[in-house]
Amino acid sequence: MAGIALRRLLGALPVLLIVSLITFALLRLIPGDPSSVIGGPSATADQLAQIRRNLGLDEPLPMQLVHWYAGLLQGNLGRSLLMGQGVVEVTFERLPVTLGLSLYALVITLVAGLASGIVAALRQNTWVDQLAMMVAMLGISVPNFFLGLLGIIFFAVKLGWLPTGGYVPFSQDPWEWFRTTTMPAVSLAMLQMGLLARITRSTMLEVLRQDYIRTARAKGLPGRQVVVKHALANALIPITTVIGIIVSLLISGSVVTETLFSIPGMGQLLTQAVLNRDYPMVQGGLLLTTVFLVLVNIMVDICYAFLDPRVRYDGK
Amino acid sequence: MPAGAPLEDELEVPERRQSPLRMTVVRLFRHQLFLSGLVLFGLIAVVGVLAPLLTDINPNKLGMRTRFQAPDAAFLFGTDNFGRSLWSRTVWGAQLSMMIGLSVVLLNAVFGTLIGALAGYFPRLDNVLMRVNDALMAFPAILLAIAITAVLGPSIVNAILALAIVYIPRTARIVRASVIVLREMEYVQAAIAAGAGHWRILRRHILPNAMAPLIVQLSFLFAYAVLSEATLSFLGLGAVPPTPTWGNIMAEGRQYMVEAPWIITIPGIALMITVMGLNLLGDGLRDVLDPRLRIQQ
Amino acid sequence: MSLLEVRGLTTAFRTERGEINAVEDITFDIDEGEILGIVGESGSGKSVTALTIMGLLPQPPARVAAGSVRFRGETLTGMSEPRLERIRGSGISMVFQEPMTSLNPVFTIGEQIMETVRAHEKATPRELRDRAVEMLDKVGIPSAAKRLGDYPHQLSGGQRQRVMLAIALACRPKLLIADEPTTALDVTIQAQVLDLLMDLRDEFGMAVMIITHNMGVIAETADRVLVMYAGRIVEQAPVVRLFERPEHPYTRGLLECVPTLEQDTERLAAIPGSLPEPGRRPPGCRFAPRCRWRIDACRTGLPPLVEQEPGHASACIRAAEIAAQIGAA
Numbered sequence: 001m002a003g004i005a006l007r008r009l010l011g012a013l014p015v016l017l018i019v020s021l022i023t024f025a026l027l028r029l030i031p032g033d034p035s036s037v038i039g040g041p042s043a044t045a046d047q048l049a050q051i052r053r054n055l056g057l058d059e060p061l062p063m064q065l066v067h068w069y070a071g072l073l074q075g076n077l078g079r080s081l082l083m084g085q086g087v088v089e090v091t092f093e094r095l096p097v098t099l100g101l102s103l104y105a106l107v108i109t110l111v112a113g114l115a116s117g118i119v120a121a122l123r124q125n126t127w128v129d130q131l132a133m134m135v136a137m138l139g140i141s142v143p144n145f146f147l148g149l150l151g152i153i154f155f156a157v158k159l160g161w162l163p164t165g166g167y168v169p170f171s172q173d174p175w176e177w178f179r180t181t182t183m184p185a186v187s188l189a190m191l192q193m194g195l196l197a198r199i200t201r202s203t204m205l206e207v208l209r210q211d212y213i214r215t216a217r218a219k220g221l222p223g224r225q226v227v228v229k230h231a232l233a234n235a236l237i238p239i240t241t242v243i244g245i246i247v248s249l250l251i252s253g254s255v256v257t258e259t260l261f262s263i264p265g266m267g268q269l270l271t272q273a274v275l276n277r278d279y280p281m282v283q284g285g286l287l288l289t290t291v292f293l294v295l296v297n298i299m300v301d302i303c304y305a306f307l308d309p310r311v312r313y314d315g316k
Numbered sequence: 317m318p319a320g321a322p323l324e325d326e327l328e329v330p331e332r333r334q335s336p337l338r339m340t341v342v343r344l345f346r347h348q349l350f351l352s353g354l355v356l357f358g359l360i361a362v363v364g365v366l367a368p369l370l371t372d373i374n375p376n377k378l379g380m381r382t383r384f385q386a387p388d389a390a391f392l393f394g395t396d397n398f399g400r401s402l403w404s405r406t407v408w409g410a411q412l413s414m415m416i417g418l419s420v421v422l423l424n425a426v427f428g429t430l431i432g433a434l435a436g437y438f439p440r441l442d443n444v445l446m447r448v449n450d451a452l453m454a455f456p457a458i459l460l461a462i463a464i465t466a467v468l469g470p471s472i473v474n475a476i477l478a479l480a481i482v483y484i485p486r487t488a489r490i491v492r493a494s495v496i497v498l499r500e501m502e503y504v505q506a507a508i509a510a511g512a513g514h515w516r517i518l519r520r521h522i523l524p525n526a527m528a529p530l531i532v533q534l535s536f537l538f539a540y541a542v543l544s545e546a547t548l549s550f551l552g553l554g555a556v557p558p559t560p561t562w563g564n565i566m567a568e569g570r571q572y573m574v575e576a577p578w579i580i581t582i583p584g585i586a587l588m589i590t591v592m593g594l595n596l597l598g599d600g601l602r603d604v605l606d607p608r609l610r611i612q613q
Numbered sequence: 614m615s616l617l618e619v620r621g622l623t624t625a626f627r628t629e630r631g632e633i634n635a636v637e638d639i640t641f642d643i644d645e646g647e648i649l650g651i652v653g654e655s656g657s658g659k660s661v662t663a664l665t666i667m668g669l670l671p672q673p674p675a676r677v678a679a680g681s682v683r684f685r686g687e688t689l690t691g692m693s694e695p696r697l698e699r700i701r702g703s704g705i706s707m708v709f710q711e712p713m714t715s716l717n718p719v720f721t722i723g724e725q726i727m728e729t730v731r732a733h734e735k736a737t738p739r740e741l742r743d744r745a746v747e748m749l750d751k752v753g754i755p756s757a758a759k760r761l762g763d764y765p766h767q768l769s770g771g772q773r774q775r776v777m778l779a780i781a782l783a784c785r786p787k788l789l790i791a792d793e794p795t796t797a798l799d800v801t802i803q804a805q806v807l808d809l810l811m812d813l814r815d816e817f818g819m820a821v822m823i824i825t826h827n828m829g830v831i832a833e834t835a836d837r838v839l840v841m842y843a844g845r846i847v848e849q850a851p852v853v854r855l856f857e858r859p860e861h862p863y864t865r866g867l868l869e870c871v872p873t874l875e876q877d878t879e880r881l882a883a884i885p886g887s888l889p890e891p892g893r894r895p896p897g898c899r900f901a902p903r904c905r906w907r908i909d910a911c912r913t914g915l916p917p918l919v920e921q922e923p924g925h926a927s928a929c930i931r932a933a934e935i936a937a938q939i940g941a942a
Contacts (some may be wrong), residue, residue: 018451029467066529141592145550146566147582149573157574211709212717217669218709219729219780222703223694233719252458256547270459271551274466286463290455297454309719309764 077284087284117200139194350600356593432491622681723761852912
């Protein structure tokens with residue numbers, strides 16, 4: 001297992017290298033002079049030069065690249081123009097909020113997506129199946145911000161059950177955390193839930209057709225054991241591979257959800273950074289989030305190997 | 317279905333000899349999901365195309381005396397905080413959504429196919445192209461699009477460019493997968509052995525057979541593009557207000573969502589209809605063209 | 614009372630063009646310890662018959678439209694799923710054609726044997742393990758105790774079919790249904806697995822229903838033979854009698870191209886034409902279009918299965934003539 005982890009990590013290095021290069025290039029793609037974009041029309045020549053110096057744009061390109069990688073190796077991604085703090089520090093302040101919300105949404109996604117997908121497959125072509133697939137279709141078709149807005153109107157304003165927005169850290173008051181994050185998490189989870197339900201259904205249908213399911217039934221195993229043990233153990237293998245995609249979509253989605261519900265996480269941070277032309281923050285936030293996702297995918301690969309003995313043994 | 321499968325195969329009656337294209341079309345039109353998708357998406361597409369005929373009011377025309385009108389006979393969809401007709405804005409929004417979606421799809425069709433075909437056909441290019449591809453796909457889609465529009469500045473064209481950059485690697489990967497399989501087919505190997513040029517082989521033998529998964533991907537892509545652009549607009553990173561994209565209308569209506577919920581609900585429903593229509597179309601196309609294909613991101 | 618009694622069994626499938634009978638009016642018995650061979654081309658209804666007996670066909674689209682199956686006096690057709698589950702694997706077991714895909718890839722072979730026993734008997738983990746080792750040993754897997762933790766992908770095709778047999782026999786069933794058990798295997802392995810099957814039959818004393826399209830396999834194993842064509846039994850006889858005095862033209866065709874174990878053909882070249890699709894069966898005798906003995910009368914009405922002599926029945930209106938011709942030759 002350690003061998004697989006190591007091999008996946010090494011395999012991810014080229015991707016990480018290119019990811020960091022793309023992120024580096026991003027700032028240099030700004031049409032015209034970035035300093036004047038950042039400084040605005042009223043900036044003096046001195047201020048512009050100062051901005052250029054701060055961003056390291058006054059150096060020749062190869063030196064900029066050297067500094068970029070030197071910074072990366074030291075865990076230094078520059079300073080946020082808006083907040084004056086280091087990008088890495090700001091990120092680590094905000095990250096737990098986003099992770100908590102995403103984890104909550106991930107749990108909803110997994111429970112609801114797997115359950116409805118499995119039930120739909122077992123009751124193929126019945127009204128249960130059609131209902132589950134209609135909900136899934138709605139999930140992948142309704143934008144999460146629209147869902148969030150409807151939720152606010154209905155549950156917060158009309159019924160007054162939940163707050164319209166805001167955030168209370170879990171460590172401060174778990175119940176309030178739960179109240180402030182439930183609506184965001186549900187609206188965030190719908191897309192992934194729909195996706196997972198559809199994939200789970202088609203995978204289960206495929207697995208239920210397999211010869212070994214017929215063998216399990218021919219052995220006289222109870223129907224429930226055939227489904228839960230024999231079918232699900234196999235269906236989970238391909239389903240695992242989409243977990244990486246699901247986490248990526250959750251992180252993407254949290255940008256909008258956090259902005260909508262005024263939750264002070266990474267997503268809100270990045271939106272504000274973009275709107276305020278805080279380029280180092282955008283750059284650093286994008287890079288850190290992507291590195292995080294690459295690590296998630298490596299973990300997913302390891303789970304995959306764990307679930308599938310064929311991969312586990314070949315990996316030795 | 318375990319044991320019935322071979323039997324079902326034998327029960328399959330060969331359809332009457334018809335051109336494959338015609339048979340595909342016939343099957344599509346018998347496919348209920350495809351048809352409902354076509355109706356939903358077709359509705360929005362037609363409204364978008366006919367926008368100049370359907371509206372007599374400029375979507376940006378202010379009307380300070382007609383602010384916050386609920387939908388009624390005079391204003392079919394009501395008005396917003398500036399008294400602009402939401403009917404007019406939503407209809408023009410449909411046109412913008414269609415234009416943006418179509419542009420992203422076309423860019424993907426051209427560049428995704430090109431990159432995918434090169435990578436799949438020339439093993440030497442494969443490594444380089446796919447590494448860059450993998451790296452681009454490692455970024456969370458919307459975040460990368462946001463970062464690109466942040467750099468390029470908010471505008472419709474830049475949103476299209478950003479979404480194209482985000483999704484082309486995903487399209488290229490799908491094309492590459494088909495090309496790799498097709499390249500090893502005997503008839504292609506025979507053509508190579510017979511000395512046919514690479515370009516000719518790709519164009520005549522490989523690409524036509526790689527179309528099915530690509531078409532399915534593009535129909536889902538249209539949905540993502542419309543959805544993502546609405547998201548960018550909603551965040552203030554798409555078209556500059558007062559351009560009547562659905563995302564913009566909803567972003568502006570957000571403040572007034574309690575007093576005037578129709579401002580966000582109407583474009584929201586239009587967006588939902590479009591995306592659902594395209595998803596249903598994609599499902600139908602996948603069932604008919606390429607039953608083996610799984611749900612792609 | 615026979616061990617298994619099948620009476621007038623008709624299994625229908627729902628299709629887009631209405632219900633179609635996959636097998637029709639099947640009647641036969643299997644006695645304790647007997648080996649019954651069922652032979653026919655693929656699509657003739659052999660597997661559907663077996664799966665109907667096991668209650669393993671998905672319903673819908675399948676449905677037992679008529680007839681009954683009785684096992685040790687109990688009627689299986691229409692029996693509730695939980696009661697059927699108790700009989701499957703312990704009373705009647707089944708091995709399938711595809712050893713490569715019939716074992717679950719994510720569980721060890723030991724687990725797949727033990728769970729069968731666990732489903733039918735009360736046993737301690739220790740006893741389960743011992744039984745699994747014993748079964749692997751009996752089916753000829755060397756150093757069985759060490760192989761319990763192996764996954765199916767670590768075994769060859771022949772070994773997997775041995776494991777399938779170990780699973781099927783773990784609860785000492787009275788009847789084993791073997792559906793093309795050797796078709797997917799290498800020729801040399803085929804003979805080994807057939808030998809093993811015969812040895813196990815002697816040791817466990819169970820009855821076997823062996824399904825094959827290969828007359829060579831029938832000659833090697835069966836006591837009695839059913840020949841099926843297009844969903845119906847066309848001839849039924851003890852094996853020696855069938856090989857010596859076949860009465861149905863289809864059986865004759867099968868015998869004329871007897872593939873040895875070495876040479877195996879799914880489609881039988883000596884009989885021109887192919888099996889009619891279930892939805893497009895000809896009126897009258899279903900074999901008539903391919904039959905060189907056909908006369909006009911063959912087109913009117915299905916020929917009934919008639920017992921010409923005790924234990925030997927065939928469904929051909931010219932059976933006597935054909936048999937006589939063979940006798941003369």
